[in-house]
Amino acid sequence: MDPAGPYPPAAHQPLHRRRRRGRGERRLRRRLPRDGRAVAEVADAGSAEVDLAVAAARRAFDAGPWPRWSPAERGRALLRLADLVERDRSELAVTISLEMGKPITEAYDIELRAVVNTFRWYGQLADKLTDESPRTAGDALALVTREPAGVVAAVVPWNFPLTLASWKVAPALAAGCTVVLKPSELSPLSALRLARLATEAGLPPGVLNVVAGDGPTAGRALGLHPDVDVLAFTGSAAVGRQFLRYAADSNLKRVWLELGGKSPNIVLPDAPDLDRAAATAAWGIFFNQGEMCTAPSRLLVHRSIAERVTDAVVARAEALRIGDPLDPATELGAMVGEDHLARVLGHVAAGRSEGARLRTGGTRWGTAGSFLRPTVFDRVDPGMRLAREEIFGPVLAVLAFDTVEEAVRLANATEYGLAAAVWTADLSTAHRVSRALRAGTVWVNCYEEGDLSVPFGGVKQSGHGRDKSAHALDKYMDLKTTWIQL
Structure with missing residues (x-):
């Protein structure tokens, strides 16, 4: 102008x-x-x-x-x-x-x-x-x-x-x-x-x-x-x-x-509402096209419920309405530009080449604009780029664990420490895990909640x-x- x-x-x-x-x-x-x-x-x-x-x-x-x-x-x-x-x-x-x-x-x-x-x-x-x-x-x-x-x-x-x-x-x-x-x-x-x-x-x-x-x-x-x-x-x-x-x-x-952030979202078997946990996990990673530093890009799920929760997240991803950002009905808009979309697609390609299983998405949407279908990988190994690097896009990495201690260890195995979440009905577990997580904000049985009365920021390289x-x-x-x- x-x-x-x-x-x-x-x-x-x-x-x-x-x-x-x-x-x-x-x-x-x-x-x-x-x-x-x-x-x-x-x-x-x-x-x-x-x-x-x-x-x-x-x-x-x-x-x-x-x-x-x-x-x-x-x-x-x-x-x-x-x-x-x-x-x-x-x-x-x-x-x-x-x-x-x-x-x-x-x-x-x-x-x-x-x-x-x-x-x-x-x-x-x-x-x-x-x-x-x-x-x-x-x-x-x-x-x-x-x-x-x-x-x-x-x-x-x-x-x-x-x-x-x-x-x-x-x-x-x-x-x-x-x-x-x-x-x-x-x-x-x-x-x-x-x-x-x-x-x-x-x-x-x-x-x-x-x-x-x-x-x-x-x-x-x-x-x-x-x-x-x-x-x-x-x-x-x-x-x-x-x-x-x-x-x-x-x-x-x-x-x-x-x-930046590589925020872990831990779902334990005693989560008060597994369907809500899955819906929130999907909302958190796909909100704002995943272009969010606190996005719960690592979904850590207990092995006993991993398939059920992952299936629910995939169903949510595939039901999202992608389209013109100016359409009030649109739920997933465009990535900020072609260069950023190319970087995110590079992470998707790395996930495939390193052996993670692509459950949905991973490709462009439409013939114009910088749109990416919501993407979910499971069978992600902690050493993969999907689990280590901030992607800043609608790409979710699902990792399974067997014990609470393993979940905390996986959650903290990152250079970042911006946010985290844990889903459990046990008050003692909620407190113990929240204290053990190295993050500036920990949500319990929710994600991205809060108001202006509480501080926002991170630890480590966040x-x-x-x-x-x-x-x-x-x-x-x-x-x-x-x-x-x-």
């Missing part, structure tokens, strides 16, 4: 009116996952645009009103933004569905609901934070105050483009920081629209800036930038490592990482940052001690 059109390359600063271009006036062209047609063009930000956006955020933090507004004022601004997202919910849902292939019903009912709730939750929390006054000797007064950390760079992926953006932007803004948001080059349109809404909500100039560019250029420039104080990233482990290197090579900025809950604010605030001698 034209820079002066509805999607400027940045918000709150006149970057779309500047002729300076870091990449020779290059443009990002986004093609529709549903049919491959070009949908839009936006400015392809380079280091020069990143410099402008960071400079705007720096001025807004050092001299602007946002950090000096009362927490209640900042909270009211976030509540206004939540209301505007709710107002434009249909438009935003269509934008997300078009740019990354998510079914429109899921974009509207799930993603946009989460975005509205996130801005409202942190808007309401903004003035509820408290400082400390530890007890000291009688001739002194100690104060511990929470202060905004400064300029935050938020780098987010394409699979939940606005949900994951809001999980970082909302607490950073509530804390009093200013933000430079870099969406994936595959999903820039919804983030740019969010920036427009932030302007309408009354956020001062420079408080929220959006740069649309790729990782090796715009992302790298943010990682190395000396005026970025905090960088929050959701994405792959390989890129997370790069951001840690960038921080070491620049100003030692804090880097908070939420990375990263160490926490989104959601009041704990997310810790990433964007500094503790200052003031000692007053009386």
